Amino acid sequence: MSEEDFVTLENVAVTYGRKAETSVTALDETNLRIGRGDFIALVGPSGCGKSTILKLVGGLIPASRGYVYVAGRELGAEPVRIGIAFQNPTMLPWLKIRDNVMLPLKIVPPFRAEYRAKKDSEFKDRADALLAQVGLRGFGDKYPWQLSGGMLQRASLCRALVHDPQLLLLDEPFGALDQFTREELWAIMQELWIARKPTVILVTHDLREAGYLANRIAVMRARPGRIIDDSVVPFPRPRSMDMIYDPSFVTLTQRLRELIVEVRGDNVPQTRATVEAAA
Amino acid sequence: MMNSEFGRKLASAAFIIGLFVVWEALCLLFHVSDVILPRPSQIFVTLWDKFPALWPHTLQTLYTTMVGFVGGVVIGIMIGIIIGWSKLAYDVAYPLLVGFSSIPKVAVVPIFVLYFGSGTVPAVLTALIMSIFPVVVNVATGLATTEPELEDVMKALKATKFDILWNVGLPRAMPYFFASLKVAITLAFVGSVISETVASNRGIGNMMMIASASFDVPLVYAGLFILAVLGVALYAIFSLVEGRVTGWAHRKTEFAMGA
Numbered sequence: 001m002s003e004e005d006f007v008t009l010e011n012v013a014v015t016y017g018r019k020a021e022t023s024v025t026a027l028d029e030t031n032l033r034i035g036r037g038d039f040i041a042l043v044g045p046s047g048c049g050k051s052t053i054l055k056l057v058g059g060l061i062p063a064s065r066g067y068v069y070v071a072g073r074e075l076g077a078e079p080v081r082i083g084i085a086f087q088n089p090t091m092l093p094w095l096k097i098r099d100n101v102m103l104p105l106k107i108v109p110p111f112r113a114e115y116r117a118k119k120d121s122e123f124k125d126r127a128d129a130l131l132a133q134v135g136l137r138g139f140g141d142k143y144p145w146q147l148s149g150g151m152l153q154r155a156s157l158c159r160a161l162v163h164d165p166q167l168l169l170l171d172e173p174f175g176a177l178d179q180f181t182r183e184e185l186w187a188i189m190q191e192l193w194i195a196r197k198p199t200v201i202l203v204t205h206d207l208r209e210a211g212y213l214a215n216r217i218a219v220m221r222a223r224p225g226r227i228i229d230d231s232v233v234p235f236p237r238p239r240s241m242d243m244i245y246d247p248s249f250v251t252l253t254q255r256l257r258e259l260i261v262e263v264r265g266d267n268v269p270q271t272r273a274t275v276e277a278a279a
Numbered sequence: 280m281m282n283s284e285f286g287r288k289l290a291s292a293a294f295i296i297g298l299f300v301v302w303e304a305l306c307l308l309f310h311v312s313d314v315i316l317p318r319p320s321q322i323f324v325t326l327w328d329k330f331p332a333l334w335p336h337t338l339q340t341l342y343t344t345m346v347g348f349v350g351g352v353v354i355g356i357m358i359g360i361i362i363g364w365s366k367l368a369y370d371v372a373y374p375l376l377v378g379f380s381s382i383p384k385v386a387v388v389p390i391f392v393l394y395f396g397s398g399t400v401p402a403v404l405t406a407l408i409m410s411i412f413p414v415v416v417n418v419a420t421g422l423a424t425t426e427p428e429l430e431d432v433m434k435a436l437k438a439t440k441f442d443i444l445w446n447v448g449l450p451r452a453m454p455y456f457f458a459s460l461k462v463a464i465t466l467a468f469v470g471s472v473i474s475e476t477v478a479s480n481r482g483i484g485n486m487m488m489i490a491s492a493s494f495d496v497p498l499v500y501a502g503l504f505i506l507a508v509l510g511v512a513l514y515a516i517f518s519l520v521e522g523r524v525t526g527w528a529h530r531k532t533e534f535a536m537g538a
Binding site: 058079159 | 426451
């Protein structure tokens, strides 16, 4: 789907546990290609290996079998700038929000070498500009506990983006937020992506979120974790919240929902009405 | 706000003074001999009268305690970081450390005396080994309780193990560390006094031994009183430092305003 693959998973499997009888296959023989600057969402029931793919690509866990390539090279060979955000904002409580946001600049080359010299000038402005973009203007000097959950999640997004990552990994970053904050952050996320075009992998439970944000949605099943469907979201950008109520969008999410309900496999009774209501 | 805090302090002070008054009254009422339990007034008179003789002992105990405490804290931080840093070191050293800490420290004093003679050195060393353990445990705990997600954030940034330790592990361990200092300083006192009672010719512990041998019970209590005051004072100092340095962990409003 893209002229240049940025992330490639080749026959990748991940097994947790050493003993054969107790080991769990989190991810089974998976192939996935993600183009440079693409936005892909991974959806599926719990335990389907969505987060495992994210961690593989982020270099946080090794593959038991197969190869993971990022930017055309095997993972670890080439330093790729990666930004990551989780459901839990994980701010460092002893640092002001601005310093939390600047944390990657302190760690990641080439910024690392200049951190001392620029942390009160260029880098500070950079963090403040990003905070302003997500609606946190003037909150740089606050401490994390002075902010609400939604505000912390915004700051967490800033931290994931401040070092201009080529690859952005999002593990349910909006999962713990209320509906309105979530929708607002979707719009902000879309703006940031359009402006910077990093390659994004978004793990989510929310099909509307996946449909609104992503170019591609991969549906996964559990035990063993596997990609069973990979569809393109054909809606033009920038997308608006109204799009969510567009009949073709509803058809898309409904189809994905049925796929997931089908593979959940634990026989939860699903009436036609609840499927429609949720879609 | 200010009023209620002042009120609490007043109540606390009144309670302590009240305790001494009741003690005094009961001793007078039941004609308790000062060989069994001296009255507070007798203890204070003794403190006042014998102050010139008590002062060098006090300094000696304070000196051995502080040297031992500082040494113990430095060694404790190092061991704590190693244990918190490396899984292998944790597996190897932790059982050893627990075993070591469960030895009654008074039992090692004769060994120190054997090696270093009596006096200052065994007192310092006993204070030192007493104060190591709480520091080690707390520093290691602080390092080990880093949220896995935060570690993932750091790893995704290709942070080195040292980066994680320096930027996340150590700051996060600070509240634990300062909490351990309060415990360690009181234990250091226990250590040096134990050593002084067994093998020294100076220090509060030694003075109390001599006083009790000559049935000068008010002087024994005077020694206890000095130890209590020193202990409280150092505890208070470290509490203050703790509040200053790790205010973020206690979410104080003053800290938030940039104090």
